Amino acid sequence: MANPHQAVVVLSRAIDQAGDVLASIHPDEWDRPTPCGDWSVRQLAAHLAVAPEHFLQQARGEEVDWVAEPEVADGQWAGHFRNHGDDLLHHWHEQPDDQAAQADWQSAELGVHTWDLVRALGRPQRLDDEVAERGLAFMQQGLTPDNRGEVFGPAVDVPDDAPAYDRLVAFAGRDPRA
Template sequence: MPRLGGTCPTRPPPATLRRTPPVSDTYESVVVLSRALDQSGDAIAAVHPDQLHLRTPCAEWDVAQLMAHLVEAPAKFLRGIEGGAVDWAAPAPPTTPTAGAADFRARADDLIHHWHRVGAAADPGRVDWQTTEIVLHTWDLAHAIDWEEPLVPEAAERALAFLTAQLPAASRGTAFAPAVDLLDDAPVHDRLAAFAGRDPRL
């Protein structure tokens, strides 16, 4: 069982992050986000009720809290894109794996439909930020429940490139624990988690 690990804050939208060149074009970004969301829905559905109390790599959350946070994420992303007020620090309402997976998938569909409607006018950096959030927390959940489904490497590669550009060592602040050193040939999801302050070896 993973022990309580690094901090896993709810991070602000890209408007408050460093401005860097996008990792990819809009179409590629949306395709990768869609795949990341699909896998996150599968991970939520894989949670068993007797796992809800388990600890996660996020010191603040057990599996139930992490799952609830993930379920809310697509709707919060969409609300923020559309100019609505989003309380990124508000606790997510509790849910169950079955209901949570269904709600997550419906909200993920709404988010992807929005990006398809926007088309080429979408900001790929904002899309990649959403992918990073989803991929990191999917890794957290998979690690906590020992889910053995292989995670989508393209999503982790996109997220790692985005986060590396956004988070130089001098500006990590308190949002992330210090990066964990791993071998360069470690799986890309583990390298992403390590860069974000999680230790995949625990």
């Protein structure tokens, strides 16, 4: 029998791996460029650190300004992220089965930005393929060439049998071969 809360289980793993990457960032890496537009590691880490908090605010029906400067002190990203990640998971565990699958869009966001940081840091990091698979499936349901806006570049062609994270980030407009 399929677990209707599998999206929440996968989101938990996405939070774990993103938190681990955030905790691994050293001050001498803060100004490195990332594959995420013109953001530095510092800017992307701060953005990622507030993502669970913003996700929870949206779930409560609150307005969220995703482009506002995050108010997390440099180097405090992992702790902030993990605290709010726990709150987000508690929220999803309290939701009915028919709503739990909505957590997949959050896994997509976390998966892409975790990959961005891993790539920018240049360290090997094993990333959870199911996070990428579920995130990609979610993105493919609603992200079209017409609604990509400024956040996502055009999809990059990769082979159908490319690794899961290559397919996820390519769909989000990053070139995993770069």
